[in-house]
Amino acid sequence: MNSRRQNVIDTAHKLFIEKGYQATSIQDILDGSGISKGTFYNYFPSKGELFIAIFRSYHKKLRQAREELLIGQDLADIEIFIKQLELHMMVNKQSKLLILIEEVRVSNDDELKQFINRIQLLSIRWVYSRFLDIFGETKKPYLLDSAILFLGMMTHLNHFNYKAKTISSPEIKVIRYCMNRIVHIVNEVAESGEQILDPELIDTWIPNFRCNLHTSHNDLLQSTLALKKATNKALPCSEDRTKAIELIDFIHEEITQSSKPRQFLIESLLNTLKTQYATIAQQYVENFEENINFCLNQLENEI
Amino acid sequence: MNSRRQNVIDTAHKLFIEKGYQATSIQDILDGSGISKGTFYNYFPSKGELFIAIFRSYHKKLRQAREELLIGQDLADIEIFIKQLELHMMVNKQSKLLILIEEVRVSNDDELKQFINRIQLLSIRWVYSRFLDIFGETKKPYLLDSAILFLGMMTHLNHFNYKAKTISSPEIKVIRYCMNRIVHIVNEVAESGEQILDPELIDTWIPNFRCNLHTSHNDLLQSTLALKKATNKALPCSEDRTKAIELIDFIHEEITQSSKPRQFLIESLLNTLKTQYATIAQQYVENFEENINFCLNQLENEI
DNA sequence: ATTACATTTATACAGGCAGTATAATGGAAA
DNA sequence: TTTCCATTATACTGCCTGTATAAATGTAAT
Numbered sequence A, B: 001m002n003s004r005r006q007n008v009i010d011t012a013h014k015l016f017i018e019k020g021y022q023a024t025s026i027q028d029i030l031d032g033s034g035i036s037k038g039t040f041y042n043y044f045p046s047k048g049e050l051f052i053a054i055f056r057s058y059h060k061k062l063r064q065a066r067e068e069l070l071i072g073q074d075l076a077d078i079e080i081f082i083k084q085l086e087l088h089m090m091v092n093k094q095s096k097l098l099i100l101i102e103e104v105r106v107s108n109d110d111e112l113k114q115f116i117n118r119i120q121l122l123s124i125r126w127v128y129s130r131f132l133d134i135f136g137e138t139k140k141p142y143l144l145d146s147a148i149l150f151l152g153m154m155t156h157l158n159h160f161n162y163k164a165k166t167i168s169s170p171e172i173k174v175i176r177y178c179m180n181r182i183v184h185i186v187n188e189v190a191e192s193g194e195q196i197l198d199p200e201l202i203d204t205w206i207p208n209f210r211c212n213l214h215t216s217h218n219d220l221l222q223s224t225l226a227l228k229k230a231t232n233k234a235l236p237c238s239e240d241r242t243k244a245i246e247l248i249d250f251i252h253e254e255i256t257q258s259s260k261p262r263q264f265l266i267e268s269l270l271n272t273l274k275t276q277y278a279t280i281a282q283q284y285v286e287n288f289e290e291n292i293n294f295c296l297n298q299l300e301n302e303i
Numbered sequence C: 001a002t003t004a005c006a007t008t009t010a011t012a013c014a015g016g017c018a019g020t021a022t023a024a025t026g027g028a029a030a
Numbered sequence D: 001t002t003t004c005c006a007t008t009a010t011a012c013t014g015c016c017t018g019t020a021t022a023a024a025t026g027t028a029a030t
Helices: A002-019 A026-033 A037-043 A047-068 A078-095 A097-104 A110-135 A137-163 A171-192 A201-205 A213-234 A238-257 A263-276 A282-299 B002-019 B026-033 B037-043 B047-068 B078-095 B097-104 B110-135 B137-163 B171-192 B201-205 B213-234 B238-257 B263-276 B282-299
Strands: none
Touching (some): A002 A037, A078 A097, A078 A171, A137 B137, A213 A238, A238 A282, B002 B026, B026 B037, B047 B078, B047 B110, B078 B171, B110 B137, B263 B282
């Protein structure tokens, strides 16, 4: 049963928060969740995979919520970025995922280490891409450095601000403090031309990025064509038909052309497609959506 | 024998660098250094203490070399600070201590974790105190934040710069990059008055700081008085006597009054005392020096 | 040279860990 | 009822740190 599995995940998460990952033995988890060893290894191939399962469930929700904050907003608005950071910190505060990651990052489990590494890179890439939104293409050469600095500042300052429990500043203050710093930094380095790392590097660091993209784009193209065909059949009214086709084409282009497809846009448009033009044969829409998600996942490196 | 012990330390260090701390078993160390288990536990009470022994030997040398760079220099000179940072990075590069620390920081061994924690705090305090030298008392309220930001930036940027092996910037470029950033930051936050953490906090974070200082200062006073008495006896020439006494008093005050005694000054003066005024009974000078070192160690928290 | 002491070795052991293997048990669908 | 699958209990492998101990070796003093 799936709820049993989820119960194990929740129990383990609690224990990890209490005692730490390494210090929590599988026996502890068995005792805590009232299952037997056999069942545990039926659910998860290893302790490391259990951790990944915990992380994944949070990360997916977080990524969605983070993207939703962008809906209808100006991507260049720093305040929106700050809201996103607040969200991150809120989730991390209650789930203690960042603290656990710190611990797991250096565990014996090589697979787990690789996973964590990837997570960190993805978070750098996210900040980098948001900085690109905020500061614009002209500042691009300096934004990987800036993203790294920003995360370094945030991590450290947060850590010690957390240590100073009794008189610590609220999280939002730390966020704004670091944002104020980074805005100046970006302008400085752009002016002086100081660069440490070329932003191109980020893609080489994240494995599988864009390597299987070509084939999945091909699949997407197939399903797009099929969907358009079905649309032409389903919508006799020429006006509706044109609009629907335009919609489909836009989505397709957003995914294949943009280096960072706006997920919230795509979701909204897909919804329109499903509700407004319900006469289109469902199977084609579903197939289309499936391929879209596959591509998006690949862009996000399906962590 | 001590060289045997040192050999174990060196072997273990090599293995830790190759395979990591956790992945290196004590059996590996035994095989590598050709000793038996009994001898190992005769040398070190635990694997964690072995790690601490490795770290200590490097750290002590590093601290000395770092202080020596200050001799005869302007403490406010940023270039000197940069030289010190270069030294740090050079040592860390060959010994991989920072990487090992990252790993050990989250091990199961609570004592070890505490030790690492302390190391990190000491390094923050060091940067903070150097910032105080460089930026002056007027900027003091903002310098703990700045020290934390600086270390955060350096750590992160270095990490990823190291990752980009083939085309990575030299360390000195990273240091200068971060220094340029922090100079601007200090001025910014001083102007806008933004503060996250009160510098007073740093002393509360580092345990045992100044708690046993009183008694050791008392001991120092005793040996100072004894030395001055011996000096009076040993130096008939009134001029020499006055100079020697002034010297002793200066050292005593530097240690008891200054919150951060200048070690290079003290060392130099002690040397003068030993060579120029050799007629003073050796035992008193030695006792004096011993007490001085004890006090200094306590200030540095005898890691 | 012999005695006395400290260090070192070899080896067995305790207790804990992750993960495997397997036979017995339970419940649900066919 | 039988078949099938998830679950349980339990024992096991092989690894780890750290302890215990008796025998061997070296070393310094008598």
